[in-house]
Amino acid sequence: MSLDEIVITRAIASRFFEKFSEYAVVDTAIVGAGPSGLVAAYFLAKAGKKVAIFERKLSVGGGMWGGGMMFNEIVVQEEGKEILDLFGITAREYEPGYYTADSVESVCTICSEAMKAGAKIFNCMSVEDVIIREGAVTGLVITWSPVEMAGLHVDPLSVRAHTIIDTTGHDTEVLRVIARKADIALDTATGGVMGERSMWADKAEQLTLKNTREICPGVYAAGMAANAAFGGPRMGPIFGGMLLSGKKVAELILAGPE
Numbered sequence: 705m706s707l708d709e710i711v712i713t714r715a716i717a718s719r720f721f722e723k724f725s726e727y728a729v730v731d732t733a734i735v736g737a738g739p740s741g742l743v744a745a746y747f748l749a750k751a752g753k754k755v756a757i758f759e760r761k762l763s764v765g766g767g768m769w770g771g772g773m774m775f776n777e778i779v780v781q782e783e784g785k786e787i788l789d790l791f792g793i794t795a796r797e798y799e800p801g802y803y804t805a806d807s808v809e810s811v812c813t814i815c816s817e818a819m820k821a822g823a824k825i826f827n828c829m830s831v832e833d834v835i836i837r838e839g840a841v842t843g844l845v846i847t848w849s850p851v852e853m854a855g856l857h858v859d860p861l862s863v864r865a866h867t868i869i870d871t872t873g874h875d876t877e878v879l880r881v882i883a884r885k886a887d888i889a890l891d892t893a894t895g896g897v898m899g900e901r902s903m904w905a906d907k908a909e910q911l912t913l914k915n916t917r918e919i920c921p922g923v924y925a926a927g928m929a930a931n932a933a934f935g936g937p938r939m940g941p942i943f944g945g946m947l948l949s950g951k952k953v954a955e956l957i958l959a960g961p962e
């Protein structure tokens with residue numbers, strides 16, 4: 705059989721638009737495919753929710769690929785190791801209470817499990833705004849990342865979601881746009897994004913979990929974004945808090961509104 709380029713083109717175009725059209729309305733839209741977003745997607749999809757992740761970059765994994773300073777190993781504490789074990793990721797004890805794992809194995813495995821559970825990932829798409837209706841966020845406004853990078857004047861498209869999770873990491877992009885443009889006060893001391901503080905690993909890991917919660921109706925923050933929203937410190941390349949935050953946000957959403 706000889707291959708026809710046009711069949712290849714049509715196969716890609718029709719399969720993509722089938723998928724994109726189906727996922728224009730979802731139960732949960734997750735912004736950012738870093739560790740917290742991927743873990744949240746896994747638990748929500750596993751529980752039967754329709755989940756889409758929108759990721760600005762070509763690659764998934766966020767800041768986990770690079771381990772610490774591009775040394776591609778991550779550290780997790782005892783509590784975080786449970787998540788690595790759940791995914792079957794090899795973890796080695798370094799000192800009591802400190803485990804290491806290969807960062808590439810970690811990203812690939814969690815991403816694969818999230819997708820096998822049913823989550824869909826739309827990479828190269830950036831969330832630039834939200835949809836609002838009567839004081840509530842009801843969806844996301846998306847564009848191709850290359851459009852954003854080239855500064856082209858192209859109008860975006862939208863997706864509707866019952867719940868949204870900001871897992872955009874340090875930049876807290878969804879929460880910032882809500883605070884800036886949607887006239888919705890976030891459930892923080894200032895009503896806005898308080899901003900991340902300097903490094904304190906132990907405190908930061910605890911606060912990441914505490915700060916993982918609904919921050920305005922239907923919108924949750926997890927991972928580094930949760931810490932940045934509430935003015936928590938950074939923790940450096942320890943990833944247990946990110947993994948546990950992804951699990952916690954999924955559990956909160958599955959349990960329904962408080």
Ligand code: 48H
Binds near residue numbers: 759767
């Ligand atoms: C689409 C977007 C947008 C947007 C950003 O930074 P991440 O890895 O996020 P977390 O919170 O799961 O993990 C944080 C961790 O990697 C980390 O940085 C740690 C532990 N740092 C500690 C320290 O002290 O520095 O991933 C966020 C993802 C990235 O892939 C972005 O490209 C993506 O979100 N993203 N995607 N639309 N507007 N903004």
